[in-house]
Amino acid sequence: MRHWILLLIAAAALAGAGRPVSHQDIWKMKRLGEAAVSPDGKWLVYAVTEPDYDPAKTAADLWLMPADGSSPARRLTNTRGAESDIAFSPDGKQIAFTARREGDEAPQVYILPLDGGEARRVTSLPNGVSNPQWRPDGKALLFESAFDPIAMQRKERKWNARVYDTFPIRYWNAWLDEKRPHIFTLDLTSPSAKPVDLLDGAALASSRGFAGRFNPLAGGQALEAVWSPDGASVVFTAVVNLDELMYAETESHIFSVTASGGEPRLLTERGQSFASPRFSPKGELFAEHTRIPTRTRIYSLSRLARLSWPQPGKAVILTQAWDRSVSSFEFSLDGATIYIDAEDSGFDKIFSMPAAGGTPAPLLEVSRGGYTNPQATAYGLVAKYQTSAQPPELVQLKPGSNVHAYLTRLNLDQLRELDTPEPVHFWFTAKNGRRIHNLLILPPGHDPAKKYPIVIFPHGGPNSMSKDAFSTRWNSHLLASPGYFVLQTNYTGSTGFGEQFADGIERDVLRGPAQEILEAVNEAAKRYPSIDLTRQAAIGASYGGYLMNWLNGHTTQFKCFVNHAGAGNNESQYGTNDGGL
Structure with a gap:
C-alpha cells in the first residue's frame, strides 16, 4: 500500500526546483520498451534500454517481475543488442523473443526458460523474423519474415540498380524491393523441423497490391498475424491495393489461412479497411476499423469492431457513436471487458467498455501525463505512464481509483534533480468559433517579474496531437531550458478532439491553423505577462515545417x-511522396 502514489503528489515531486534539463539528461534516460503479461496475469517481462552516446556502450535487456510489484525485478538477459516481440508460452514457463545476437545476420527468434538457462535460437532466416506467437498448445510458433522471390538472382547478378514499374518505391527512409511479408510456422516438437511458409504459392501474396502495414518506427511491414483459439488457422492483416497508392485510398483487410497453408480467405468487406486482429479470451475476433476509403474525407476515426468468426460476415462497429479514435485495445482476463487507450483533449487516456458493446468510459481522470498500452493482470491493470518530463514507466492501475503505483522506477530519482515545470493546459475560443487547446511550458525557474522569449512549436501530421508526453527527439523541456516559454497549440486538424475537428483542416490547410496558432500566442501572453512578444521564434517539423513556410511568408513577428x-511545393511533394494521397 505504501507504494501507491497520488498523481498530484507524484507530479509535484517530479517538478522540483532543480537545475534545467540538458541534452545528456534526455538522451541518457533509460527507455522502457514493450512489456508482456504472463497467461495467468501474475508476471511481467519488459524491455529496458540503457542508452549511451557511444553505441557500443548502449545496453538493452529483458527483466522479469511480479505483476503486483511485490518483489524487485530480475534481469533475464545481459546483452548489448535489444530484444523485442516478447511472447509468453501458454504455460507461462518460457518466453519467445526476437534479437540479433552474435553470428546473426538479422533478428531471429529465441526461446528462454524463465527458471534459468540460456536462450536458444530456433530460427535462422536470411531476412530476419518478427512477431513470434505461440500456438495455444505451446507446440509450435508462428512468426513473420520477408519472402524474397528473386533471392537467387540477387546473389548472382552483377548489378545493383533498382527497377520499379509502380508506386511506392520507398517508405520513409527505406527503399522497397521485391520482398513481401510472409507468415511462417515452426513445429517445436521436432529438432529437425523447418519453417513452413503459409503463403507460399498464394495468389494474394503474389498480387501486385499485396503488402503488410508499414511501421515507420519499427521498420518493415507487419501482417499482425495471430493464432485462432484452436490453433487450426492463422488470422492476419494485409493491404490489398498498395500499387494504387498514388491515386486511390489503400485498403487493408483481415484474412485467415489454415495452419498448413493455402489460399487465404477474406473475412472483412471490401470498400473498408481493418487492422490489428485480436481474439478475446472468449474466442471472439475483434479488430480496428480504420476507415471507409470511399468516404469523401481525409481523416477517419479508428473504431473498434467485432468480426464474424469463423465464417466471413458483416462486422459490428462497437464504437460507432464514440467520437474518439482507438489507439490500441486489450481484454480483461475473462474477456468480459475491453480496455482502450485513446487520445482525448490533450491527454492519452484509458477507457473501458463491455465486450458485448457500449459506450467507452474513462478508467480514471487524467490531469497530468498520460496512460497507454493497458494490459490486464491478476491484480488489475498495468499500463505505461509518462509525462513531458518523465519517460514511460510501468504502473499498476485499479479500475475505479484515481491513483497508480509505479512498478518500475527507471528514471524517477534522476528527475528529482531537474526543474521541469508542469505544463499549463489552457483553452480559448478562436475567431473562427472553434475551441482550441494548448500546452504551455514555462521556463525553468520562472520569475513573473522578468521577461522571457516564447517559442511556438506546432506538431506535425497534421493529424496528430500535442500532449503531456515525453519525447527524446523534440523534448519540450529541453527546448525551454535556455529560458523560453514553449507553446504547443492543438490547431484544427489535431486528433483527440473528435472526427470533425481533425477533418476540418481538409479545406483550410494552412491559413486557418496558422491563424489559430497566432491567436494562441496572444492568449498565452494574457495569462503570462512575462512573455516577451518582441522576442518570438517558431519551430516545426513535417506539416509543422509546412506551417513555418506559411508563417515566414505571411508574418513579421518572428525573429527566427x-x-x-x-x-515547400505541393507539386514536387506529390512527385516524391511515398505516403500516398
Whole structure:
C-alpha cells in the first residue's frame, strides 16, 4: 500500500526546483520498451534500454517481475543488442523473443526458460523474423519474415540498380524491393523441423497490391498475424491495393489461412479497411476499423469492431457513436471487458467498455501525463505512464481509483534533480468559433517579474496531437531550458478532439491553423505577462515545417524559424511522396 502514489503528489515531486534539463539528461534516460503479461496475469517481462552516446556502450535487456510489484525485478538477459516481440508460452514457463545476437545476420527468434538457462535460437532466416506467437498448445510458433522471390538472382547478378514499374518505391527512409511479408510456422516438437511458409504459392501474396502495414518506427511491414483459439488457422492483416497508392485510398483487410497453408480467405468487406486482429479470451475476433476509403474525407476515426468468426460476415462497429479514435485495445482476463487507450483533449487516456458493446468510459481522470498500452493482470491493470518530463514507466492501475503505483522506477530519482515545470493546459475560443487547446511550458525557474522569449512549436501530421508526453527527439523541456516559454497549440486538424475537428483542416490547410496558432500566442501572453512578444521564434517539423513556410511568408513577428522536413511545393511533394494521397 505504501507504494501507491497520488498523481498530484507524484507530479509535484517530479517538478522540483532543480537545475534545467540538458541534452545528456534526455538522451541518457533509460527507455522502457514493450512489456508482456504472463497467461495467468501474475508476471511481467519488459524491455529496458540503457542508452549511451557511444553505441557500443548502449545496453538493452529483458527483466522479469511480479505483476503486483511485490518483489524487485530480475534481469533475464545481459546483452548489448535489444530484444523485442516478447511472447509468453501458454504455460507461462518460457518466453519467445526476437534479437540479433552474435553470428546473426538479422533478428531471429529465441526461446528462454524463465527458471534459468540460456536462450536458444530456433530460427535462422536470411531476412530476419518478427512477431513470434505461440500456438495455444505451446507446440509450435508462428512468426513473420520477408519472402524474397528473386533471392537467387540477387546473389548472382552483377548489378545493383533498382527497377520499379509502380508506386511506392520507398517508405520513409527505406527503399522497397521485391520482398513481401510472409507468415511462417515452426513445429517445436521436432529438432529437425523447418519453417513452413503459409503463403507460399498464394495468389494474394503474389498480387501486385499485396503488402503488410508499414511501421515507420519499427521498420518493415507487419501482417499482425495471430493464432485462432484452436490453433487450426492463422488470422492476419494485409493491404490489398498498395500499387494504387498514388491515386486511390489503400485498403487493408483481415484474412485467415489454415495452419498448413493455402489460399487465404477474406473475412472483412471490401470498400473498408481493418487492422490489428485480436481474439478475446472468449474466442471472439475483434479488430480496428480504420476507415471507409470511399468516404469523401481525409481523416477517419479508428473504431473498434467485432468480426464474424469463423465464417466471413458483416462486422459490428462497437464504437460507432464514440467520437474518439482507438489507439490500441486489450481484454480483461475473462474477456468480459475491453480496455482502450485513446487520445482525448490533450491527454492519452484509458477507457473501458463491455465486450458485448457500449459506450467507452474513462478508467480514471487524467490531469497530468498520460496512460497507454493497458494490459490486464491478476491484480488489475498495468499500463505505461509518462509525462513531458518523465519517460514511460510501468504502473499498476485499479479500475475505479484515481491513483497508480509505479512498478518500475527507471528514471524517477534522476528527475528529482531537474526543474521541469508542469505544463499549463489552457483553452480559448478562436475567431473562427472553434475551441482550441494548448500546452504551455514555462521556463525553468520562472520569475513573473522578468521577461522571457516564447517559442511556438506546432506538431506535425497534421493529424496528430500535442500532449503531456515525453519525447527524446523534440523534448519540450529541453527546448525551454535556455529560458523560453514553449507553446504547443492543438490547431484544427489535431486528433483527440473528435472526427470533425481533425477533418476540418481538409479545406483550410494552412491559413486557418496558422491563424489559430497566432491567436494562441496572444492568449498565452494574457495569462503570462512575462512573455516577451518582441522576442518570438517558431519551430516545426513535417506539416509543422509546412506551417513555418506559411508563417515566414505571411508574418513579421518572428525573429527566427526552424523548419525540419517541411513541404515547400505541393507539386514536387506529390512527385516524391511515398505516403500516398
